[in-house]
Each structure stands twice: as structure tokens, then as C-alpha cells.
Amino acid sequence: MMSSMIEVEVTKVKQLTDVIREFTLSPMEGALPGFSSGSHIQLHLPTSHRVLKKAYSLLSDPADTSSYRIAVRLQEHSKGGSRFMHEGLSEGDHLHITPPSNLFAPNSSARHHLLIAGGIGITPFLSYLAEFQRQSKSYELHYAYRGGVTDAYVTDLRQAFSAKLHTYDSNLQQRLDLDQLLSNQSVGTHVYVCGPERLRHSVQEAATKNAWSPSRIHWEAFSGAEPGQAFQVELARLNKTLEVSADESLLEALEASGVEIPNLCRGGVCGQCATTYLEGDVDHRDAFLSQADQSQQLMPCVSRGMCGSRIVLDL
Amino acid sequence: METECQNRLPSQPIYAQSIPQLDVRVLISIIQDADHPKAIELVSMVNALPSSRVFTNVKWEAGVIDPSLKDALQKTPVGSHLVLCGDERFIWSCWSVANQAGWLNDEMTLLKTEHVRNLYCVHCGQIQPITTQAEVICQACQVKLFVRDHFSQRLGAYMGVCLDANQPYGGDVK
Structure with missing residues (x-):
């Protein structure tokens, strides 16, 4: 069942850098639902031609439910x-x-x-830090950014968490040596990555090199669906055919035609929207389904039919 | 890795049938009885590895392990592997210490030597050692127990439930 929607008011907009804006969302009345560190919400954005659904991490303190704060990079x-x-x-x-x-x-x-953030990927960790401080957890934060562009929150973090903070400004050629960082951790450490794909790949590469168990590595893909080529989708049970354009995801196309699919992350990681397909050449872009599952299922939030092809869904 | 039984409950422990070939940073082996054939085979294999530490004839009681070993388990770098070699009581006693130190299941190989295991009585909470028997009388409450395959990692014990619903109390066992 789809979760019920909440109406909020944008009560504050703050430009943090040239490309990053922070938004405070307040309830129309009372308090907002509680949340735990690392949570995200989906925003329904009424753009001129369609309602876009976008997931953003909550960066505020989980103890404060009077409002939610999110930050968005252009x-x-x-x-x-x-x-x-x-x-x-x-x-x-x-x-x-x-x-x-x-x-x-x-x-x-x-x-x-061990928290590793790249640019706007800092947002979920901001909600971690408040909780870690309260619970006296052991942690360290490694924050890589481009000074003046994606370094939102660096000043606040320096003030509040300087002893645990390590910063790397690419403008100053400061590099985070992941191999060295991951080779020096003792059992009991878990690593968390949020940032661009290449940062996640580099962390995974360094972790593999140092024989880390995959169960110690946690990551969040904060980017949504990448565009692709147009393709056609047939809904076998509904007896319907849809055209998916190059700049929309299959999930968006389904939603636009009135087919609601349960979903949470809209980024290929949570598995909620996994849908059975009956035939077609699928470009699987998720990070959730096993290869065996991918022979029968696809995740419409990110995956697509191959260019110009037609896929048939069991819907 | 080969497993002992294909039709097992999800909670039932998986013990290695052989010692796996591992490409890890540090290999720690904790051995209950150095004279057991499996232990001898393990030691001869791990001694050939560059970063291997072997603890043999480890002193232990339920959940209480030699403090120096506990310290070693906490300071090991991520990317290491642990082999626990002994009977099931020993293995799960060590597992509990390793788990608290932060080790994960996929970083441990469990090498069972003997069929000595713990049974938890769900009626009174008693934990007692048993071997392969399927029916046991609880040492504390005297209820006749059926030994289930269901296993608790936290308790390091199999589950014992009242065998005969018509005889739910101990003391009147014929």
C-alpha cells in the first residue's frame, strides 16, 4: 500500500553555496512523523509538465520533529x-x-x-552526527568537496565536530587516500559512503583490496534515474501499451498512466518497485536484484528497455 | 563451502566440512583441543600463512574467554578471518566474544570437532550440555524436553520444548 502523503509548507530557503540550497519543511499543524538517522522523504514536485517524485535525505536532528530539513544540489x-x-x-x-x-x-x-561523504552526499550524515553525539558513539567523518561549490556545512561541521572531521578540498588538491584509510581500521568498524558513483566505486575498490567483508560497507545512491533512450512497454494484464521517453523513467511513465507501484528510494537500491517482466531486452541499472532475479524482474525506477525495444511487464 | 545438511532450519548453524582457502590480512585460529585431528590439520595449514595467529588449549567457560584473547580479537584489522575449532559449546562461547568485538558471521569459519552442544529449556531458562540425543530431561525443572534444531546464536544453544503436552510439569516423569 502506498504511504499516505503529508502536506508541508516551505518555511525557509537558504542558499548555502552557488549550487546548494537548504529547505525547511514545516507541518501545516502539529509535528511531523519521527524518523531515524539516515532517513529520506519523497517530495512530489509540481513542475510545469508533470509531477516529479524525488527522494532527499533528511539532514536535521532526528530528535526534532517540528520541521524537516533537506538540501538540494542543482x-x-x-x-x-x-x-x-x-x-x-x-x-x-x-x-x-x-x-x-x-x-x-x-x-x-x-x-x-567511518563516514565518507562526497559533496552533497554529506546530508544523511548530518542526521547521523546529532545521534552519535547523543549516544557517545565512536565515529569519524571524511568529507570531500570542491571548495566554494559543494562545501555546504563545512563551517558548521568544523565548529561542532572538529576533532572527528577530516576535509578534502579538490580545489586545493587535497586527496582522500581510501586505501590507507581502510587498511587502518580495526574489527568493529563499519564504513558508510554517500556521494558520487565514482566515490562509492573507489571505496568499494579499496575495501576489496583490504579484504573487507561486504557486510561492513553501507552506501546510499542519492542520484535518481539516469536518462536513456526511448522504448515501448506493454502491460500484459492491463492490455495497455506505453511509450517511455528518453528523459523519464519507466516508473514515472507507469505512474503517469495511472499505474501505482510501491516505491521508496527511486534510485535502484530498496527493491520496493521490483516488477516481473515477461519478455524484452532490459537494461538493468539497479543495485538490488541478484543476477538470477534480474532474469525475471526489473526495477522500473532506474532500469529501462534497450533503445527502441519493447518490454512486456506482468502488470 | 560444503554444509552438513541441506534441509536445515534457517537458524541452524553451518559448520565447515573442510578448512577454506582464505586470502585475508590476518587469520586467527582459536582451538579448544590442539590434539584433535581437525585442529592438527588446521594448525599445519595456517602455520604456512604469513599473518597467522593460533591460540590453542584456550581456557573458557560459558561466555568467559581468556581476557588476552578478547583483547586480540578487538584489535585485529578489518579484513581478517577467524576460525573457531572445537565442540559446539566452545565454538559459540568464542563466537559470543568475537561478535561483541565486532566480528561478522561471514568473517568466521566454524570447525566442529565433537558433538557437545548447549540446550536451552524454554520453560525455566536452564542451559545444559547435551550430545546428540533428541530427548532430554531438564536439569533444573525436570520437564522432559524435545530437542529442536532451532538454534539461538545469542544463547549459543538449541531450543528444548516440552515433549509431552500431557506432562507439562517436571517431577512426575515416569
């Missing part, structure tokens, strides 16, 4: 979501959001938390 190749957030949303506007869900919670049995 993406150069925005499909409309980040551009709408930067150019179409002002204080006083109303939005619909989903209640928070969590796909990136800290491991409760870890003895040390």
Missing part, C-alpha cells in the same frame, strides 16, 4: 527536479511529501562508524 543535467527546487520553490509554498523511510541507517552493532 544538477547540470537536471531532469527538472533540482531545477524546480532551485528556481520554482519559494518560502510559503506548499508541497506534498511521503513520511520518512530509512534505507541507510547506521549499523547498531558497529563499534566505530
Whole structure:
């Protein structure tokens, strides 16, 4: 069942850098639902031609449910979501959001938390830090960014958490040596990565090199679906055919035609939207289904039919 | 890895049938009885590895392990592997210490030597050692127990439940 939506008001918009904006979302009345560190919400954005659904990490303190805060980086190749957030949303506007869900919670049995953030990937960790401080957890934060562009929050972090903070500004050629970092951790450490794909790959590469168990590595893909080529989809049971354009995801196309599919992350990681397909050449882009599962299922939030092809879904 | 039984409950422990070939940073082996054939085979294999530490004839009681070993388990770098070699009581006693130190299941190989295991009575909470028997009388409450395959990692014990619903109390066992 789809979660019920919550109406909120944008009560504060703060430009943090040239490309990063922070939004405070307040309830129309009372308090918002509680959440745990690492949670995200989906925003439904009424852009000019369609309602876009975008997932953003909550960066505020989980103890504070009087409002939620999120931060959005303007993406150069925005499909409309980040551009709408930067150019179409002002204080006083109303939005619909989903209640928070969590796909990136800290491991409760870890003895040390090693957080690695790249740019806007800092957001989920901001909600971790408040909780870690309260619970006196052992942690360290490694934050890589481009100074003046993606270094939102670095000043606040330096003030509040200087002893645990390590920063790397690419403008100053400061590099994070992941191999060295991961080779020096004792059993009980879990690593968390949030940032660009290449950062996650580098962490996974260094972890593999140092024989880390995959169960110690946690990551969040904060990027949404990448565009692709147009293709056709047939819904076998509904006896319907849809055209999916190059700049929309299969999930968006299904939703636009009135087919609701349960979903949480819209980024290929949670597995909620996995749908059985009957035939077709699928470009699997998720990080959830096993290879065996991918022969029968696809995740419409990110995966697509191959260019110009036709896929048949069991819907 | 080969397993002992294909039709097992999800909670039932998996013991290695052979010693796996491992490409890890540090290999720690904790051995209950150095004279057991499996232990001898393990030691001869791990001694050939560059970063191997072997603890033999380890002193232990339920959940209480030699403090120096506990310290070693906490300071090991991530990327290491642990082999626990002994009977099931020994293995799960060590597992509990390793788990608290932060070791994960996929970083441990469990090499069972003897059929000595713990049974937890769900009626009174008593934990007692048993071997392969399927029916046991609880040492504490005297209820006749059926030994289930269901296993608790936290308790390091199999589950014992009342065998005969018509005889739910101990003391009147014929």
C-alpha cells in the first residue's frame, strides 16, 4: 500500500553555496512523523509538465520533529527536479511529501562508524552526527568537496565536530587516500559512503583490496534515474501499451498512466518497485536484484528497455 | 563451502566440512583441543600463512574467554578471518566474544570437532550440555524436553520444548 502523503509548507530557503540550497519543511499543524538517522522523504514536485517524485535525505536532528530539513544540489543535467527546487520553490509554498523511510541507517552493532561523504552526499550524515553525539558513539567523518561549490556545512561541521572531521578540498588538491584509510581500521568498524558513483566505486575498490567483508560497507545512491533512450512497454494484464521517453523513467511513465507501484528510494537500491517482466531486452541499472532475479524482474525506477525495444511487464 | 545438511532450519548453524582457502590480512585460529585431528590439520595449514595467529588449549567457560584473547580479537584489522575449532559449546562461547568485538558471521569459519552442544529449556531458562540425543530431561525443572534444531546464536544453544503436552510439569516423569 502506498504511504499516505503529508502536506508541508516551505518555511525557509537558504542558499548555502552557488549550487546548494537548504529547505525547511514545516507541518501545516502539529509535528511531523519521527524518523531515524539516515532517513529520506519523497517530495512530489509540481513542475510545469508533470509531477516529479524525488527522494532527499533528511539532514536535521532526528530528535526534532517540528520541521524537516533537506538540501538540494542543482544538477547540470537536471531532469527538472533540482531545477524546480532551485528556481520554482519559494518560502510559503506548499508541497506534498511521503513520511520518512530509512534505507541507510547506521549499523547498531558497529563499534566505530567511518563516514565518507562526497559533496552533497554529506546530508544523511548530518542526521547521523546529532545521534552519535547523543549516544557517545565512536565515529569519524571524511568529507570531500570542491571548495566554494559543494562545501555546504563545512563551517558548521568544523565548529561542532572538529576533532572527528577530516576535509578534502579538490580545489586545493587535497586527496582522500581510501586505501590507507581502510587498511587502518580495526574489527568493529563499519564504513558508510554517500556521494558520487565514482566515490562509492573507489571505496568499494579499496575495501576489496583490504579484504573487507561486504557486510561492513553501507552506501546510499542519492542520484535518481539516469536518462536513456526511448522504448515501448506493454502491460500484459492491463492490455495497455506505453511509450517511455528518453528523459523519464519507466516508473514515472507507469505512474503517469495511472499505474501505482510501491516505491521508496527511486534510485535502484530498496527493491520496493521490483516488477516481473515477461519478455524484452532490459537494461538493468539497479543495485538490488541478484543476477538470477534480474532474469525475471526489473526495477522500473532506474532500469529501462534497450533503445527502441519493447518490454512486456506482468502488470 | 560444503554444509552438513541441506534441509536445515534457517537458524541452524553451518559448520565447515573442510578448512577454506582464505586470502585475508590476518587469520586467527582459536582451538579448544590442539590434539584433535581437525585442529592438527588446521594448525599445519595456517602455520604456512604469513599473518597467522593460533591460540590453542584456550581456557573458557560459558561466555568467559581468556581476557588476552578478547583483547586480540578487538584489535585485529578489518579484513581478517577467524576460525573457531572445537565442540559446539566452545565454538559459540568464542563466537559470543568475537561478535561483541565486532566480528561478522561471514568473517568466521566454524570447525566442529565433537558433538557437545548447549540446550536451552524454554520453560525455566536452564542451559545444559547435551550430545546428540533428541530427548532430554531438564536439569533444573525436570520437564522432559524435545530437542529442536532451532538454534539461538545469542544463547549459543538449541531450543528444548516440552515433549509431552500431557506432562507439562517436571517431577512426575515416569
